Amino acid sequence: MTYILKPQLHHPKLAENSLGFTRRDYEGSVSTLCAGCGHDSISSAIIQAAFELDLPPHRIAKLSGIGCSSKTPDYFLGASHGFNTVHGRMPSVLTGANLANRELLYLGVSGDGDSASIGFGQFAHSIRRGVNMTYIVENNGVYGLTKGQFSATSDKGSKAKKGAVNTDEAIDLIGIALQLGATYVGRSFSGDKEQLVPLIKGAMRHDGPAFIDCISPCVAFNNHEGSTKSYDFVRDHNEAMNRLDVITGRSPITAAYAPGEVREVQQHDGSILRLRKLHAEYDPTDRVGAMHHLHERKAAGEIVTGLLYIEPDPQDLHANLDTVALPLNRLDDAALVPGAKALDKLNASLR
Numbered sequence: 001m002t003y004i005l006k007p008q009l010h011h012p013k014l015a016e017n018s019l020g021f022t023r024r025d026y027e028g029s030v031s032t033l034c035a036g037c038g039h040d041s042i043s044s045a046i047i048q049a050a051f052e053l054d055l056p057p058h059r060i061a062k063l064s065g066i067g068c069s070s071k072t073p074d075y076f077l078g079a080s081h082g083f084n085t086v087h088g089r090m091p092s093v094l095t096g097a098n099l100a101n102r103e104l105l106y107l108g109v110s111g112d113g114d115s116a117s118i119g120f121g122q123f124a125h126s127i128r129r130g131v132n133m134t135y136i137v138e139n140n141g142v143y144g145l146t147k148g149q150f151s152a153t154s155d156k157g158s159k160a161k162k163g164a165v166n167t168d169e170a171i172d173l174i175g176i177a178l179q180l181g182a183t184y185v186g187r188s189f190s191g192d193k194e195q196l197v198p199l200i201k202g203a204m205r206h207d208g209p210a211f212i213d214c215i216s217p218c219v220a221f222n223n224h225e226g227s228t229k230s231y232d233f234v235r236d237h238n239e240a241m242n243r244l245d246v247i248t249g250r251s252p253i254t255a256a257y258a259p260g261e262v263r264e265v266q267q268h269d270g271s272i273l274r275l276r277k278l279h280a281e282y283d284p285t286d287r288v289g290a291m292h293h294l295h296e297r298k299a300a301g302e303i304v305t306g307l308l309y310i311e312p313d314p315q316d317l318h319a320n321l322d323t324v325a326l327p328l329n330r331l332d333d334a335a336l337v338p339g340a341k342a343l344d345k346l347n348a349s350l351r
């Protein structure tokens with residue numbers, strides 16, 4: 001169905017960002033997902049985030065695995081680099097691409113099956129290695145593309161559409177990401193764009209492994225009573241820790257949230273994350289506290305959302321490996337063939 005072209009007609013005075021691009025310049029082809037699928041709202045949030053951050057589309061690389069969620073990069077950032085990999089293998093391909101060229105912004109899009117089942121090891125290792133990326137899991141608790149089997153993020157006791165009860169313990173990717181050293185960790189809901197867009201913007205401006213678990217209901221297979229990933233259930237159990245506004249050089253302060261204590265966190269690139277706390281006691285720079293809070297609220301039946309953890313000055317894989325700053329394809333002969341003396345020195349250092 002991707003042969004359906006997008007209508008060219010649009011309002012003659014669409015707002016432009018500082019690059020002269022409109023929101024439409026960040027769109028992709030027409031979505032072929034089911035009407036009402038949460039994944040489409042996430043695509044729309046990614047488009048808005050990239051537009052508002054004035055990101056040049058050709059400086060973004062979007063990568064995904066396999067699944068309805070992993071199909072979505074076709075529906076946004078049509079002018080960016082794209083790589084639809086194999087089921088569960090997005091993180092290793094992204095890691096390799098990032099090591100070869102650190103000048104692009106890497107956006108990994110995955111599903112709960114893609115990242116918590118077949119790709120669980122890949123997910124874990126990309127986080128613990130500190131790959132600089134924005135990693136979004138579009139989490140619907142099922143394998144949507146293969147017709148609704150429980151996934152590893154499906155909650156114990158959650159009911160399938162035909163009544164079967166899930167007896168397995170759920171993997172909470174947020175908990176794993178926190179444990180393995182992700183330096184920006186957030187959870188959101190595809191039905192709450194006001195929360196999701198700034199969360200994605202903050203992740204895109206973050207220089208380290210940024211992970212977002214976005215609950216994204218599957219209207220075809222997991223949106224019924226008894227499911228803990230349905231629109232109704234998530235709306236009823238959503239417990240937002242904070243509201244975020246990302247302030248870059250030129251972006252105005254747009255938050256229109258209820259008053260509360262405000263905390264500002266400056267990121268490495270100068271962007272400021274303005275957090276309006278909804279829970280006075282919650283400290284998003286305390287990793288152990290965040291893990292504790294997550295477990296505590298889960299036991300109380302709540303789904304905590306918002307920016308759950310931020311390390312303002314992270315160190316990424318390139319810093320850990322002390323790699324060369326230039327993209328590998330721009331290294332000249334002198335750098336690539338340093339000569340016998342340099343090779344002798346290197347060999348000696350390894351003896």
Ligand SMILES: Cc1ncc(C[n+]2csc(CCOP(=O)(O)OP(=O)(O)O)c2C)c(N)n1
Pocket residue numbers: 066067068069070087110111112113114115118138140142143144145146151
């Ligand atoms: C190696 C391999 N195993 C299994 C499959 C079949 N398969 C395709 S998508 C998918 C699960 C997708 O679930 P998820 O990542 O949660 O994405 P969703 O469709 O729910 O967005 C499976 C098992 C496959 N394509 N490749």
Ligand code: SF4
Pocket residue numbers: 032033034036037038039068069140144145217218219220221
């Ligand atoms: S099957 Fe589910 S996840 Fe896939 S497009 Fe339809 S609603 Fe979305």
Ligand SMILES: [Mg+2]
Pocket residue numbers: 067111112113138139140141142143144151
């Ligand atoms: Mg899924």
